[in-house]
Amino acid sequence: MTSPFEYAPAPESRAVVDIAPSYGLFIDGEFTDAADGKVFKTVSPSTEEVLSEIAQAGEADVDRAVKAARRAFEKWSALPGSERAKYLFRIARIIQERSRELAVLETLDNGKPIKETRDADLPLVAAHFFYYAGWADKLDHAGFGADPRPLGVAGQVIPWNFPLLMLAWKIAPALATGNTVVLKPAETTPLSALFFADVCRQAGLPKGVVNILPGYGDTGAALVAHPDVNKVAFTGSTAVGKRIARTVAGTDKKLTLELGGKGANIVFDDAPIDQAVEGIVNGIFFNQGQVCCAGSRLLVQESIQDELLDSLKRRLSTLRLGDPLDKNTDIGAINSEEQLSRITSLVEQGEAEGAERWTAACDLPEAGYWFAPTLFTNVTQAHTIARDEVFGPVLSVLTFRTPDEAVAKANNSQYGLSAGIWTEKGSRILAVANKLRAGVVWANTFNKFDPTSPFGGYKESGFGREGGRHGLEAYLDV
Amino acid sequence: MSEQTRLSVFKTYKLYVGGKFPRSESGRVYEVTDSKGNWLANAPLSSRKDARDAVVAARKAQGGWAGATAYLRGQILYRVAEMLEGRRDQFVREVADAEGLSKSKAAAQVDAAIDRWVWYAGWTDKIAQVVGGANPVAGPFFNLSTPEPTGVVTVIAPQESSFLGLVSVIAPVIATGNTAVVIASEKAPLPALSLGEVLATSDLPGGVVNILSGKASEMGPHLAAHLDVNAIDLTGADADLARDLEIAAAENLKRVLRPRTEDFAESPGTDRMTAFLETKTVWHPTGSLGASGSSY
Amino acid sequence: MPTTASAAAAFADVTASESTLRRFLHGLPGVDAVGLEARAASLGTRSIKTTAKAYAIDLAISMIDLTTLEGADTPGKVRALAAKAVHPDPTDRTTPTTAAVCVYPDMVATAKAALAGSDVKVASVATAFPAGRAALPVKLADTADAIAAGADEIDMVIDRGAFLAGRYLEVFEQIAAVKAECGDRARLKVIFETGELSTYDNIRRASWLGMMAGADFIKTSTGKVAVNATPANTLLMLEAVRDFRAQTGVQIGVKPAGGIRNTKEAIKFLVLVNETAGADWLDSHWFRFGASSLLNDLLMQRQKMATGHYSGPDYVTVD
Structure with missing residues (x-):
């Protein structure tokens, strides 16, 4: 459009x-x-x-x-x-x-x-x-x-x-x-x-x-x-x-x-959905996903998966990729050729392992190192893209059925840097935050930093x- | 009635793993002597498989122990002190034998060890307030940092201070919700093995503390490299072993407490607790009460 | 194209009773205030320059419901406003007309006559504007008067008291009744007075309530209370019309009103429209600004873009 x-x-x-x-x-x-x-x-x-x-x-x-x-x-x-x-x-x-x-x-x-x-x-x-x-x-x-x-x-x-x-x-x-x-x-x-x-x-x-x-x-x-x-x-x-x-x-x-990290961003069915979509986008596409605390694993409650993914794809289609000096650019360049080839090879591996790739339609500039915002569905914990840190604009989407399962999957990682929780239910936020093995937990927000706030894994x-x-x-x- | 000296009953010293008292799976024992070389007992010579079993027990117990209220953990640690007080004489004897101390000096060690449990019992529900707190971030967010236990901690207990040193390294680990796999002093393991009997009757859930006797040089490398162990206290390791174990511990980036000169008679600070705590910081938006415009 | 009537039918189950309606409205996803406001603020940092700015200024002018809603309104005042709506900048006849002139019902006839021969619509507030505190027959009579006098559009206010007391069905039925009065003769804008609804959750509920009841437009506010249109509440309403169309196929318009005074702010709202509801809404048929002083700032900016130098208030008309 x-x-x-x-x-x-x-x-x-x-x-x-x-x-x-x-x-x-x-x-x-x-x-x-x-x-x-x-x-x-x-x-x-x-x-x-x-x-x-x-x-x-x-x-x-x-x-x-x-x-x-x-x-x-x-x-x-x-x-x-x-x-x-x-x-x-x-x-x-x-x-x-x-x-x-x-x-x-x-x-x-x-x-x-x-x-x-x-x-x-x-x-x-x-x-x-x-x-x-x-x-x-x-x-x-x-x-x-x-x-x-x-x-x-x-x-x-x-x-x-x-x-x-x-x-x-x-x-x-x-x-x-x-x-x-x-x-x-x-x-x-x-x-x-x-x-x-x-x-x-x-x-x-x-x-x-x-x-x-x-x-x-x-x-x-x-x-x-x-x-x-x-x-x-x-x-x-x-x-x-x-x-x-x-x-x-x-x-x-x-x-x-x-x-490194492989942050889980957990979205429950009672989430403030429009803000969750923004949080997911910010979580994985801020700084082209080259963030150690990126929310690179989206864990979405199965009952709202379709609705959420539709919203997410619609939103990703509005991201503006290009000249980093342009004040309206949302997605800039990947930092180096080496990093770009690492992202590319992990994405190819994701496809080879059977995950379903969706990439936002956008023109990439001729010169420089670029990667269009990408998400993978049909991802399981066994996929490499769900376990290895991609350090790029690539989101793996997994589903869960219950809070227990969400926490178990979120914690099933060698890493433990960040996590996100999206729900309007206060007690669930506190219960899930308590169980997550991560140094920074963002509830109904993501990728917030402040000098007064301790950060680490x-x-x-x-x-x-x-x-x-x-x-x-x-x-x-x- | 004939005048006959009663033959005493020896105690079979056993490991304390998962709340039970197994022998080493290897079937091995080694001689433990007093400071003059007199035989005291045969202690289990634990193997790497015993260490592995202890990690399984410690992992299994960790969630429940960390999830218990700080108040309850404090009650249980205090209960350990109560139980020890009742068996004070036994420990005085064992410490005197183990370390070659006079009765009165050994008693001072035991008393200090009992008091140490009381000290840490009081810490369980205070440390979070001391090392955590609200962070005044520049934005419409509530932001709170709280300490959480690291998980399963391998503890190489001091070689010399067989009981006060032992208690001084175990209590801070478990006070905050970690569980421990402890390698007792190799040459003086008996007070440690007896401590297991006290812990078993102090309402401490099985697996929270697991005590192994044997060689740190044999079990240490396996525990240091074990991917389901989160931290290691190297207090009882010599310099060479400590370096090797620290290198092995990098495999999964265990938190490492290096050996250091330490007088266990002195009042402890909080650093043995904070060495095995993680800081978790949770953010949540606050914003204004109504849709008045912008919180920014 | 699906109509508001077909949308109403799709929600017949929901609006069948007070309890089903309440369950539906309370089951809408919650709104996190900080996240919503952050998104609105972030879209506000878009930098709109040169050709894009020229386009946006003309679009904004064409979307204005040029408004006078004072007790002191007179035929002379309304005629002057109408003239301004038709020729916003007398020195530049390429300037687009505004979308409408917005007046009280008793001024509709005057406005209609003054605008004869132009494409500028007459919008009339009705239903005991601004408080909405009157019996339904009075509100309907108010509406009928305005339409009879030639109003093309009706800007009704909802009964905030009923809404805040939880009597959603009553609000729904009132909107539906006004809609019925409008029929095919006038498009209906439903004003929520978002400043009085106070919370974003309420604004989302009111948006769905209004759309299900047959609103052609949902509108933030009367301009008569402390908090009127804000980027955040407008963003929220744009999300609602976007989702409503995705679900029913029916497109509903949005009108922020009150508090938008300069070009920079207006362009921020257009960015919100563009990136939330999408380009389909970038048309005066689907998006309006309820404003008065905004127009002159847009005109001064327009002159600046044409001449290259900054304009001043003496070079735009005061009415």
């Missing part, structure tokens, strides 16, 4: 961001080349345009950065909390001031719609720094005993799906508690972390407190294995999380892991919490 009311293109201006042709590593307050001179390119996934050439940190650079962080730790941890707080407040404010620039940058480097970077990522980034800024001089009152101490140098490795937000989740609590940081952004999305280095410079943050080391997996591996790192925080895949857990085994390094979705008072514990010697 074509509408006479076609929205004309409404692109956000790219002029607000000035991307340099090359960037160095950020070590001890300076941008510097990698010791071995290696570089890599970062491309815009929506166009495959090369955005910049980035220095690639090797083992020697990791050592240099950890040493810088160690030197900075002494003074930084000795600062009164109220002074550390003011640095973080400054950072929060500068991020607010530069939020349009950073949103456009993030959209260019990541491929996600400007609507999301502008309305979700950036506001949450600033809020996270504001929140932890306030903790810096109140740690005595956080419930971890009097005068809890920082750990030292934190080695942090973050993913590409929310580059700047994941940086904020890592750096804000680390600095508030008096640690110093060496952070490795993902190889496909290094730019916002490097712009953050400039935010630190504007804020006057002492040298070496934050160090940014772009690179690939081997850079991250070198960082977590470095003997002078006291704390390791990782967000990414469960497979890499396990490798890191083995690396730090037998050491004193404190470890927190934020890993059960089971193989990782351990430790980010956000809230709970998020301090990962960075304190308690």
Whole structure:
């Protein structure tokens, strides 16, 4: 159905961001080349345009950065909390001031719609720094005993799906508690972390407190294995999380892991149905489904399956896929060719295993990495697409008959990060929420985040919490 | 009447698994001696299959134990203290033998262990308020974080402190609704095996605590790699074993409590409880009372 | 095409008794207020530019029920309004006419005469507007008067007291009676006064009640209470007409009224229509704005798009 009311293109201006042709590593307050001179390119996934050439940190650079962080730790941890707080407040404010620039940058480097970077990522980034800024001089009152101490140098490795937000989740609590940081952004999305280095410079943050080391997996591996790192925080895949857990085994390094998920979104027959449809869409198509807490398994009560699927398909047909910088785009690009091929192969496997595929009719741009919103019906717990994390805009639809069955199926996963419940019956919400083995349960809503709200997984979705008072514990010697 | 010394009745020490007292399925035993090397008893030398059975029992008991009210769990933990108080003399003797302590020093250990049950009994219905709470999110949502038990926890009990240390590592695990598979001190397992008898008569559901005697080095790797175990307390493992078990535990990302220097006579904090708690955060919309426009 | 009468027949079981009707209305899916408002707010962030904006402005103008509902209304005021409806922008004759002029029953004849020869309809509020507190014969007489005077459309108010007291069948029968009075002579818009129904669940129930009783349009409000049309309550009513058509094949119109004062807001409502009910509703036959001051803002925006510079209130007519 074509509408006479076609929205004309409404692109956000790219002029607000000035991307340099090359960037160095950020070590001890300076941008510097990698010791071995290696570089890599970062491309815009929506166009495959090369955005910049980035220095690639090797083992020697990791050592240099950890040493810088160690030197900075002494003074930084000795600062009164109220002074550390003011640095973080400054950072929060500068991020607010530069939020349009950073949103456009993030959209260019990541491929996600400007609507999301502008309305979700950036506001949450600033809020996270504001929140932890306030903790810096109140740690005595956080419930971890009097005068809890920082750990030292934190080695942090973050993913590409929310580059700047994941940086904020890592750096804000680390600095508030008096640690110093060496952070490795993902190889496909290094730019916002490097712009953050400039935010630190504007804020006057002492040298070496934050160090940014772009690179690939081997850079991250070198960082977590470095003997002078006291704390390791990782967000990414469960497979890499396990490798890191083995690396730090037998050491004193404190470890927190934020890993994969296969969230169940449970819709009962008495759900507020129109809001449930929105929640399902938001649950799996927010950020092209490249979200660890995505509601990638829809568990719908069999008695309303047809009605719900009709509504869902109708709604999916209104999603607008295309230029991520267009303010009306709902679905942007997949982050990388590699991720696209992983999604594609899992979807092919789903078809091969006999699940029924439905894909929204939409034109995909010629250049760049794209995948149209897709759902699978006739899926059972035995299907690969119901068990493996796709990390893409692909929803598996399963049915259940009773609340017991819904809970059993929801929990039947190695993961335990998120879950959703849709029902108008209050007691059922509480009973089901109580039985779900997941760190975040959204009832009659989905994919909501807040700096005050602890986030993290059960089971193989990782351990430790980010956000809230709970998020301090990962960075304190308690 | 002839003057004849009465021959005492020895106790056969057995495992405590699923609320029952089995021997090791392997049929193996090993000699347990006092600190001077005198024979005290033969203890079961548990196998990996005993460990596997203990995990099955612990898993089966976990839902019901976690689902019991915190008040009831507190009552039962307090009941353990009551039962122990009644068998105080027995435990003083066993601890004195096991650790080579004088009667009075052993008594101090037992008293402290009894008091530890009382301490954790009181925690069951308080920890959620201390570590959970409402989060003031910036939006029309009610947002609540509550702690929940991790699940089945393997506990490698301290090697030296055979009873106070043992109680100090078991009680915090089960106070919050976890169930435990405990490997007792290898050389001093008798107080642990006797504790099983006390737990069995304290209204504690079978399977909540399962006690195995034998070698941590033999059973540990299987329990650390077991996919139906959610966490492992390495307190009683030496550095090499602890590292190996931590590596094995990464298989399903168990929560790991590493060994550390610890004086069990000191007042415990809450960290042994929080080590085996997950935080669940639940969101729900609030919004306005009527359709007045927008909650945003 | 199925008619409202055939839809009424499809719900004969439901509307057979007070209890069956109550069960049906209370069995409709609940509405989560936060989720509904979030969806409305999110559609409000659509960015409508250039050609799409020009299209939307003309569409919005063509959907306006240009309204005056004051105790002080006079024939002169109504004639001026009618002239404005026919030629909203005297400097630009390409400007579309508004859909209708909306007046009290006693002004219908005046409006009808003033609009003679144009396509602009005369809509009349009726049934003891705005409170609706009169006996049914009075309401029917009010309606009959308006139609006799030439009204093309009747904007009735429901008895909110009866609705809130749970006397749904009474409300249903009143709407059906007014509908019968309208017959083929006038299209019926049913006003719920959503601000008084207060909850979204009530608005959904009222929407279905009105549609089953034969409404051609469902309308938010009178413009006489504190809360009138909002994006959220209009979104909810658009969902209702969408679902009603899916179930019965009968298409019902929607009219938000009161509180929509500028172009930006009006375009947000059109986005709601486009992405909820769909393009079939993007027509003055199926969607209306009950408004007065909105028109001048649309005209100023229209002039801005034509000339490239911002217009001012002295360049649009005040009536």
